[in-house]
Structure formats: structure tokens, C-alpha cells
Amino acid sequence: MAAAHLPTTEFDQTDLDGSLEAAAEMAQGEPEAPMVQLLDAEGRRREDPTFGPYATDLDGEALKAFYRDMASVRRFDQEATALQRQGELALWVQLTGQEAAQIGSGRATAPQDYIFPTYREHGVALTRGVDMSELLKLFRGVANGGWDPTATNFHLYTLVLAAQVPHAVGYAMGIQRDQKMDAALAPAATVAYFGDGASSEGDVHESMVFAASYKAPVVFFCQNNHWAISVPFEVQSRIPLSNRAQGYGFPGIRVDGNDVIAVHAVTKWALERARAGEGPVLIEAFTYRLGAHTTADDPTKYRHSAEEDAWRAKDPLLRLEKYLRSEGLADDAFFAEVAEEGKQLAAYVRKATLEMANPDIRSAFANVYAQAHPLVEEETAWFEKYEAGFTDAEGENA
């Protein structure tokens, strides 16, 4: 008779029953893990012996700047959503609810760090100094990128889920080599953003293997916003995503993604560690997508409004406002000023969007290759000739 602990080839119905029950249970709740929090949903400061020290330098002005960023990007998000509803954008990817995760992490980066976003990181873009109107070019259909990534070290959005994650690791491997060749170079790291849905992609796994093997200076920043379009987090992972890091051999931290102070502290710690050559970190920012996946999505078909309400109570802006007011760091005048700035940003973005010129198809021909390519040249010439065929003797397009 086989020992009970050894695998058996016999099919045991009770195992199946058990796993079905476990699956059913899992669908009811979500995997829990210790979570770093420095500002709770009520706007009260929390102590954390490890990460608390990384927040001590945040004075009132710094916290007000966090609030200003979060409010600005939320207002921007509303404007972009309105532009889509009015037919000015083909699609919009909303970030509302994830402001703390993005502003907190983005403000922890240094200019020499290089950021690889997915397609929802409008808040991170704001912290990097990207012209916010340029984020809309992709969604208006006038560009597939829209900004110069080398100007702000904020890479173009990537729509193929997780495909940018190995790029961040490779870039970090390049930083390692540059630093070996030039010791005077400012230490730098990369940040790879992705979501709970993308965490299932093989590219995330391969990236973490490479990063661990070469101790690459990369911070994997996963915003677990609980929904991959309509599929809940529990389908992506049976354990907290931060726990996965242990399997690769580097630290994984779950942080309250709606707590901008904690996100900033944890990211600052992770980046300092990475820049110092101590290798990668996985940060799981536990947050929630309060809006739809995109403007083409309808969350009422797959989730209850009670769940949304519960997360609204944990709103990242509300809790910081409560804290700033209770500490006497900000008053009505400050919040009115921030609202006004948001309006101005929205007006600017709207105006810039409506003024965006359509690109010339000739630039598409010109940018397929960096070096001359006979087929592209032949097709460009054909196109010119074909187009010219519609022009009459007066030079008017018929």
C-alpha cells in the first residue's frame, strides 16, 4: 500500500470536491496579506517601523503637492472621459481611484530613472512632466505614441499587456552596464507598471526571472485594481501578488494603493534599494478601479455597486483631504485653488485635443524603418502618384 503522502495515480473524488469547495470559497473573498499603510481611510496617520522613516521628510507642502497632483489628474480623467463621450476620442482609459498609487510612485522616481507604463498611467505621466494633452493623441487616433519618451524618461504607452515589462528589465540591465563603465553616472533604476490582469502574462514571469538572475535595478509596480475588465482578481491569483516575489527571490510588498504617503514611501525604499545594486522589488499597490476599464466597458454587468461604494469610502483624495484639514495644513482656499487649477488643466487639454492636426500618412511611410528601405520607397512613390491622379490642372483635389 502506497504511503499517504505520495502522489497516487488513482483519481480521488473527494479531492475534486475539496477543490471545488475551495474555488467556491475563493470566489467569495480575496487573498489577504499584510499591507503597508501610513494614512488610513479616515485620514489618520499610521505607524510602520520599516516604511515610516521613508515618509518623515514629507512636510505639509509635499503632502499638499501630492493632493494637487491627484486632484489634477482626476480632473484630467473626467475631461478625457467627457471628450470621449462627445466623440472627440475613440476610447478613454480611466484611472479614477488609482491616483494615490500613481502619484505616490511617480513622485518617488528620480529624473534619471526610466518609466515603462502600461496605458492607464496618466498620473505617473503627470509626475514625469509629460504634456498631459499628448496622452490623448493615441486615443484621438493621431499618433500611436504621442510624446518624446526620451524627454521625460516616460516610455510610450504599451497596449499589449505586460510586453513593456521585459523592456524595463533590459533597460535596467543597460543601466547596470553603463554604471560599470562610468562610476560617476547617477545611480538609476527602471519602473515597470502593470496591473493584476497583466500579472498573469508570461512576460511578467520571464521578466522577474531575468531581473532576479541579474539583480537588475527594476521596480515592478503592480496596481492591483481588482478588475481585469470584467474578471475579478481572484481569477488571476490565489495568493496576494506580492507573495509571488518570494518565488523569484526578491522582496514583495503589498501597500495600500489608496494611501499616497505609503505608496511614496515604499516606492522610494524600493528605488533606493534598486539603485544601490540590491536588485528588484515587487510592489503590489492594493487599489481599485472606480471607473470602467475603458469608456467601452460597462461594469454594471459584472460587479455590484455595493463593492464600488465600499471602495469609494477608501478614496485616496478624500483621506488626504481629511488629514490635511485635521492637521491644519490646508484650508478651503487651498482646495478651491486646486479645483481651479484642475479646471485650467481640463480647459487646456480640451483645447489642445480639438486643435490636434491629423498626421500626414507620408510620415507613416517615413517611419517604418530608420534606414532607407526599397519597398517602402516604392510604395511611397506609388502613393504619391496615385494621389496626384486626383488633382486637376488647377492643382485642386478633385
Added chain:
Amino acid sequence: MPTMTIAKAINEGLRAALGSEPKSLLMGEDIGDLGGVYRVTEGLKKEFGADRVVDSPLAESGIIGTCIGLALRGYRPIAEIQFDGFVFPGFNQITTQLAKMHARSDGQLTVPVVIRIPYGGGIGSVEHHSESPEALFAHTAGLRIITPSNPQDAYWMIQQAVECQDPVIVFEPKRRYWLKGEVDLEKPTSDPFSAHVLREGTDATVVAYGPLVPVALAAAKAAEEDGRSVEVIDLRSISPLDFDTVTASVEKTGRLVVAHEAPTFGGIGGEIAARISERAFYALEAPVIRVGGFHMPYPVARVEEHYLPDIDRILDALDRAMAY
């Protein structure tokens, strides 16, 4: 001029690239101490160190993906995919990311990544080790695809690929790795994206590339014994494809046979047939005839001789072309 095998010529080409371009580096599975499963990178890790010759984890998407990141940082990575059939885990990174990066950044970013892939059959190997997937990549704008067929080209084309600002896939004819030839270490071969006329003829043109070039030359020689004068063109580059050289030849010979190991359906031969029928319709005395693999997964080694185009299959195609 030294004589060396294609494998050694690529090895020397890589050594020259690593020596002259400090930002170049190799990445792949087993390429370090082992020197690659075909020993093409033999000795390079010892010479240039583990930071320049990187033994990677066993993950093709990770290899291509990290190479893209390195290129964005200013490096010139040269990835090795161990076998043709194993490129597919990296297919997403190659087609959706690498090929499009320059275009989607409106020309602001360049990703000069080289991907080396040993390809083709005829070595009696197991499943996934004998394939010719070049058409899948040729269909993707933004990539360049070259395939040397002799040591001279192998030595220079790998270096020219490293110098190129665009991503280049180098398909290496693995069953010809041990084919020997002279290499001029001083004088570079011409534009790597151009075709070479290897043998002049007047009755028909045979276009081939990579592993089938020696087969095409042997077929032309056999045809000569039957009194037929056959021109042979080594394409060398699949994307871009040098249609000018092929057109000029067909205008002279009037007949065209295209041979490749890859299946004919949806393949490079079909593209050449279509273009040449547009460019040289009145010069053609016969339809363009393709010689290639069948529409089936690459067969088992014991029957691959029936699948791979050989001298007789090319002669048969020439017979059919001449019959019009």
C-alpha cells in the same frame, strides 16, 4: 584569404562586432561557456566577459524583450534563438514591439536589435528543429531579414546587421554551418540587403536563398549538361527583397523558378511570383514556378528527404518552365 566554415565565419563576425562596437552584446541560451548549441559563439564569453556574452534564462520572450530594453538604453543587442521552432515564444515581442517601436514613436526611438536564428532542415533532427519561418517575419513591416549562404557573406552580413539602425533577423542555414569557403577579412561584402547573381545564364533563372543556394547551383550545373543555361540568384535578403536584380534576370531569361525550404503557400516564392508577373509580364515565357515545402508541419527526419527541395525537384521545375 583564410578558409573557414559558415559557423566560424559568424563567430569571427561576432568577434569583430564585439570588438569594434562597445555597446554590442550577445544574449541567448547556452551561448556562454558552451559557445551555443552549434558553437557559433565559442570563445566569445572568455574574450569579452559575461556582461557582453550573456547566458540568459531559458525564455525567448524574455530574451527579445530585454534586448528591446537594452536597445532603448543605447545598446546593440544580438540575440540568439536556439532553433527556428523556438522563436515563437518570442514572436509577440518581435512582431508587436520590436518591429513597431520606430514607427509608433514617430521615428524618435530606434531599436537596433539583431536576432540570430539557425533555421531549416536536413540535419535529421527532432520536431521544431528544422523549420523555415521566414515568411511570417517578412510579412511584418519594420523588420529586416537576411540569410547568408556562404562564409564570406556570413562574416560580413552579421556585422552589417549589428551596424543597422533597424531590427534585423539573421536566418542562419544550420545545415550549411560546416560549409567551407574563403573569407576576405579586409573587403566587406556588398550591401547586405541586395541579391547576388552567382551564376549567369540565358534560358532560365533560379532564385534561392540560405540552405538551398548550393542546391540551386548544383541543379544549374546539372542542367548545363542537358544544354540549358541557368542563371542562379542568391537573394541574401528576404526583407527588403531585391526585386530589381530578379527582374533584370527574368527580362534576360524569360523563365523563373523560386526555391525555398519553407512551404510554398503564402511564402516568399509566391511574393516573388506576384511581383515579377507585374514587373516583367511581357518578358515571361512561362509562369513563375515555386519549389518548396508542402503544406504540412515539417515531417519527421526519416522522411524529410521527400519534403526538402533537392536538385531533382529544381530540375523538374526547370523542365516544366522550359515546356511552355
